[in-house]
Amino acid sequence: MSKSSVTPARTKRVGAQLTPEAIIEASLRIAARGSADAFTVRRLGEELGADPTAIYRHFRDKDELLLSVADRTLGEVLDSIPDGLDWKDRLRALAAGSLAVALKYPAVSSIMASRTTRRTNEFRVVELILGAVTEAGLDGAEAAVHYRMVGDSLLAHVGQRAAYLLLDPESRAGDESSWNREYRLVDAHGFPNITRLAQQLAEVTDDQIFHARVEALITAIEQRAAAVREA
């Protein structure tokens, strides 16, 4: 105890087959395969060529591993954002990057939709959004609330899309075709708007929705900043 607590960092065995890094990378490889139930401890062991339970020597439980993996994907998002953009385009780039990464690792981001990693890359994302709303002209409590609005909305939308990707094929088929089936058959008297817009509802694309949601966030910040400036 006396000596080991003096040099705790050196305790690492050189010949350790598994490292947190290797486990995280294997997790990403599995998550990228996309199939719904892909990311299990046993499959992770398979991918690593090791016993599944060996993972527990490096992460307390699957949740802690997941947080680490998720933070790694946040790093990918940040790397995709170019410098020199104004606040609006920075938020747009963040949104687009988040979506791309979420669709790349759906198993991860669907679970993380309502979590925080509390790790370094998350701090960088928070800083980025706060910088954007600050540049837009908000500060103090206003900035804090609008950061949370942007962060939570982005996370939620991206998690939604990822979760949808993970649905078993039959459930997804049911959801997908509903606009062309169930919604076409509703009673025209009771549901005039659905009846009138059935065709357009079936034609809406995910990208249109995503665009509308992102622009709504930007507009909201803009409006609030304008109101503050006036006061």
Add this chain to the structure above:
Amino acid sequence: MSKSSVTPARTKRVGAQLTPEAIIEASLRIAARGSADAFTVRRLGEELGADPTAIYRHFRDKDELLLSVADRTLGEVLDSIPDGLDWKDRLRALAAGSLAVALKYPAVSSIMASRTTRRTNEFRVVELILGAVTEAGLDGAEAAVHYRMVGDSLLAHVGQRAAYLLLDPESRAGDESSWNREYRLVDAHGFPNITRLAQQLAEVTDDQIFHARVEALITAIEQRAAAVREA
């Protein structure tokens, strides 16, 4: 086949202990208890005083039951919306009602955040939102996209809040305290905005965020309608 298809409704046994109704109500009772893993087939059997697998005589699988239960909760939402509101207040009432129901049955709405029930009450909600955006002045593809924006955003936010409620206590404690712990300790040079706004970030309430998100949706519809009117 010939006779049973003539009177399919009468096939019901009079003495049937279990009915779809009873199962849905038991599910709601369990979901309302709130604990994370509460809603399992075995616990449902316990609540019903029957064998867990008896449920499969009335629902194809747990997913189908879940869709039915979710649609029932949508009914509760609709019942909470008063008549005679203009489109903005109708959307606000829908949002508030959805949140209230989601927090009442977190186990249900957290799973349903990226699903559609394709059942009657969902049609009514869709009709309601479409009516609102129509009243706001949108039509055709514009109305369809903005309906999806509102519907998906609402579902996502509400599912997020519900999922958070279901987190095991230690994870939730970690997430909750992070604004007062990890975020207070970041490097002031690398993260000036976080450092400056740490106090305000810790003080943001869920209701403030919810309000901001709902108003952002309304503002976006308003702006789009104004732009369309001008053209």
Add this chain to the structure above:
DNA sequence: CGCCGTTGTCAACGGTGTTGCGCGAAGTCG
């Protein structure tokens, strides 16, 4: 009455995350 479909029970299957035990090798120290 006797058939038959419906409904509940029971045991079991394959899957999940997780833990306790033992082994063997790497690092430390007399």
Add this chain to the structure above:
DNA sequence: CGACTTCGCGCAACACCGTTGACAACGGCG
């Protein structure tokens, strides 16, 4: 250099999950 400790790993097992198939009891109907 040998003994001792430490620790990463494999193995077997546990509790729980959703789901299935066989079987028994029961009611309605010919």
